[in-house]
Amino acid sequence: MSNTLSLASMSNSDLAQVLFSSGLQASDHPSPEQVRTAIYACLCACDGDRSICAALVAQEAGDHPESYAARMRWALSTVSAAYAAAA
Template sequence: MSASDLAQVLFTTPLQASDRPTAERVRAAIHDRLRCADPAGCAARVAQEAGDHPDLYAARMRWALETVAHSYAPCHLAAA
């Protein structure tokens, strides 16, 4: 999975930027979400949130992308 895919999955978890989650917690939340939902379902939920809350969407997605980048080493992203 790409960093973008992982960010979409992270976006759909209950984690918040204010939680200041560790890399381990981020990876666990993504893993748990993928066990319960497929990536296409996560993408659909992200799209729904973007439509319902465009004012909040950009900031949360930016956080998700940055958090994934810091939580996964480049070699893990290629293998994920």
């Protein structure tokens, strides 16, 4: 899977779902490069199948609804910053 090719067609929302399902945490205060690396690694672990990440997000929302919204807000803002920095 090519990093540029696979991520180029993904929206910030798609990328945030992948980040959400990664092990990266807001408390890690990740750099933009760490965010991009975590997203790429997560996609590789799922063989590029974004639906696996989406399923993990849905499961987390069901299991921990109290923290879902805050984590998704973090993922969305972090992805926006990480990919703006790469542009």
